[in-house]
Amino acid sequence: MAHHAIMSTQGPYLAEIAHLMGDPARASMLHALMDGRALTAKELAWIAGVAPQTASGHLAKLMQGNLIAFAAQGRHRYYRLAGPEVATALEGLMVLANLDGASRRLPSRVGAELSQARTCYDHFAGRLGIGIHDALMAGGHLAASEGGYALTASGKAIFRALGLEPDAGSKSRRAALRPCLDWSERRPHLAGHLAASLACRCFEMDWVRRRKDSRAVILTEKGRGALEAAFPEFRCDAPGPVNPVVREPVPAPA
Amino acid sequence: MAHHAIMSTQGPYLAEIAHLMGDPARASMLHALMDGRALTAKELAWIAGVAPQTASGHLAKLMQGNLIAFAAQGRHRYYRLAGPEVATALEGLMVLANLDGASRRLPSRVGAELSQARTCYDHFAGRLGIGIHDALMAGGHLAASEGGYALTASGKAIFRALGLEPDAGSKSRRAALRPCLDWSERRPHLAGHLAASLACRCFEMDWVRRRKDSRAVILTEKGRGALEAAFPEFRCDAPGPVNPVVREPVPAPA
DNA sequence: GGAACGCTACGGCCTCGGCCGTAGCATCGG
DNA sequence: CCGATGCTACGGCCGAGGCCGTAGCGTTCC
Structure with a gap:
């Protein structure tokens, strides 16, 4: 001292x-x-x-x-x-933990599933999240804006068709749509409250299901169809269902 | 265990x-x-x-x-x-350290200077960084793209006028331009190798000067003029020179 | 009311790791 | 060649803090 x-x-x-x-x-x-x-x-x-x-x-x-x-x-x-800031900070650390020396790459199956599709706090990440991000981008539905991203007219139409009001939370401090760096793919996916609403809707409609004991999620067949219908440019390489890994939910107490 | x-x-x-x-x-x-x-x-x-x-x-x-x-x-x-990922992760933590309870807000002068203008690893942050970000945005020189942001034709012209080749490092993994969340303002500024080149040029031309013992930087009068000329929409509320805080650069070794 | 349950508060044990002193190796200047 | 300088390696000291056991409070269910 x-x-x-x-x-x-x-x-x-x-x-x-x-x-x-x-x-x-x-x-x-x-x-x-x-x-x-x-x-x-x-x-x-x-x-x-x-x-x-x-x-x-x-x-x-x-x-x-x-x-x-x-x-x-x-x-x-x-x-x-x-809050979302905490999740963002943690993702930032995971980027490091992952590229770090390549020594500690994600092992095996679990890693593969997480890279495919997972939740990142309240929105989608992994190849699923990037697929949505890129589909909106490719279709010209997304434009750069003050807070990060903003939907173009065509983008707003897409969200309305899904039953989500794109201008809903515009009074809030939190951005509607902003990029979030993906630790497994090193490319951005969509975060923000609109991305969260989208994820929420996907769970409601059973387009995407949570796996238990993991942040990995599964795109159902129904969901793949629905997303392809909603986002014309959507393509996502099979984060399909695999046989579920069941695990003892409670430890033997000594 | x-x-x-x-x-x-x-x-x-x-x-x-x-x-x-x-x-x-x-x-x-x-x-x-x-x-x-x-x-x-x-x-x-x-x-x-x-x-x-x-x-x-x-x-x-x-x-x-x-x-x-x-x-x-x-x-x-x-x-x-x-690498830049390390800086990104650290900024993520600073966001938390700052909004945290408001208890530990930045004290006094130093904080004010840092909020005005500072470097974030290799690019500009603070109100200066946000000013540049918003100027490009407002002028329609920036569009959303796969890696984050991309320059439109008019945006590329602006960078070329500054002597920077916008497509230079396109073979590299690192994105040219992407948003980086600012811990003091809670809004994004520009990161990426193009943002780094821009900062570098600003130091070369003495448009911006580093303060010592701090990440804070100063926009010179010459710099303000140059940036306003380069970015028609640029406006930055006076991160001007203040009297320098000089500090003992080396400790008395007992 | 009583028992089971979820959780937190406190106290003692013990390891981890930050700190500096001394010592040793490389480089630069005269 | 010798001393000064920048840095790292090793060893011993010591405080911080993670861990669990026991104990205590509130909620729920029968």
Whole structure:
């Protein structure tokens, strides 16, 4: 400590946040929450591989750092990420974790599924997300704008045809559509509240299904047809159904 | 450790990277390198407020994590960030560090200067960066494209007038122009190798000057004129020169 | 009301890792 | 060739913090 000279003003704050993410248990929890769902403390404890008491401590720290928030419901507490910015920051780190030395590339099947199609907080990423992004781009439905991207007239028509009002949340601070760098493909997919609404609609209509215990998702046959109908330029190389990997949902307690 | 159940596949990798950034000394170093320059181990040690031996250890760890790289030159080692992805990830964390509770907002003058104009790795951010971004946008010189943004014909003409070839690095993996979220303004500015070339040209022509010991930069009067001439829609609210803050560049060594 | 359950608070153990001192290796200048 | 300089390697010290056990509070269900 001695003189510590000047120490850049924000270095410490940066470190504070990074330190919170830098513990294996906490990182696992955050990673698990990146699909945008809310999980209970116990589920998160199991995912992180620690006892509930330990998890509780971690969650308290994450709360204090404003990285997560919870909704109390009965005797449960459902934890979720505090906001899209948190997911963005985590994706940024994953880009590094992935290109890093090529040593730690994603192993096997799980990795392949995640690269195909997955959720990124509340919107789609992976080749599915990029397929949607590129389809809109190729058709001239997307234009650069102040906040990132904006829909052209033809783009708005497409969203309205899906039952989504493109100008709905325009009063909000959050951008409607903006690019988000994909850690597996190194290319942008669509984020923003409009992208989130689209994903939401896809789940509602059973065009896309969540896999459990993973952020990977599956494009159903119905969904492929629907998306091809909605986006004329859409093409996505088979993130189709594979046989489900079932896993013991609860650990044997000693 | 006991059973540790399943533990998400990439949680640990994520944690590894975040852990590297999560130490105050290392975070200060990384932060200092975000202006894209290369610094010696000694300079970084001073910035971080630790002894050279300690800094050396930190730098070795950062090297191993592929966050930084160095160029040996005589008896000096010039360290720099390993790539733009690292800067992007750090900016992502700064967004969090900044909106976090409003408790830790940037203090005083330094913060104001940084919000005005600064470098973000190798391109401009702050209101200066956003001014350039918005000017191109407003003039219709920028369009959405596969990798992020692309210049329209009029946009390319503008860059050529500045002596920059817009299609130069098109063979490279790195995008020419893409949006980068600004932590101080919460709006995108331009990143990518073309944005880097532009910044480089601005320094060459003395349109923009670096401040020392900070990522803040100053738009000179000449620069303001030049940018207004180059970008018809450019407007930037006075990131003008302020009286320089001079600081002891080297610590009294006890 | 009582028991089971979800979660958090506190205390003690123990490892991890940041810190500097000393020492050693390379490079540059006279 | 010798000393100064920049940097790294090693070793010992010590504080921070992750871990779980026990305990306590609130909610739910019978």
